[in-house]
Amino acid sequence: METFNKLNPKDWVKKYSDELFRFAFIRVSDEEAARDLIQETFLSALKNLETFKGEISEKNWLYFILKNKIIDHYRKNAKTHLTRIDEGQEQDEFFDESGHWKKEALPNPFGQAVNNQQHSFEFYEILEKCKKKLNEIQLSLFAMKFLDEIDSEEICKELEISSSNYWVLIHRIKLKIRKCLEKLFYGKQH
């Protein structure tokens, strides 16, 4: 007789809540939003218990629901910030009119500190701070691209942006993150 995976909703909080919370927090950068997403995930799972056929594990099933909730979250964020998408209009803090680095934006080396801390939580706390420099649409795109590794074309479709908008956003995100890492690590060393 085949054994199918079963659901035990009473154990979900104890077994999966921290793990799901970390997964969501890294993607939405907001503890409250991450908590809400976990609750929504559990509630939506409870409403759809009969759709669980047991071919995948309980844990993977919950992750599947959470991932969809997170994508909805990105989409909602992107929609409410559509007006900000035309970043060409935004003043360029990195390059002058002729396309050269502005003096204050010239890249500097990160220094040893980064290399020593690559794998520590402390490093990721700094990265977390840098992520907060991004606006909502940049954050959603950042999470979809770099954490969920969603295909670029798929992202454009989900967020309803053109491919040239996409590149402008990715370019801007990376310039901002790089600048912020340089600043925080330089500050640490001196």
Added chain:
Amino acid sequence: MENNTNNKKIMITCKEATMLSVQKAEVKLSFSDRMRLFIHLLICQYCRLFDKQMKMIDKLISNWKTDKKLSEIEKDQLQIVIEKELK
């Protein structure tokens, strides 16, 4: 996914070079774009540094970790929500 560069000049600006550095992590650049970037990086130390740091940042981000946890109170609340729904 296309990276549309209409610019046909050999010499590109730092803004264009950094854009190519970002794009090459995701798409295969055309031969002419690869040449443009290569030449620019030969003469511009800042964009060369940017290019190098991009590779490192990409690697770091893909290993993102956090030690955040839910508090016991938050867990209790979630548990109550679930039990209530089960009744």
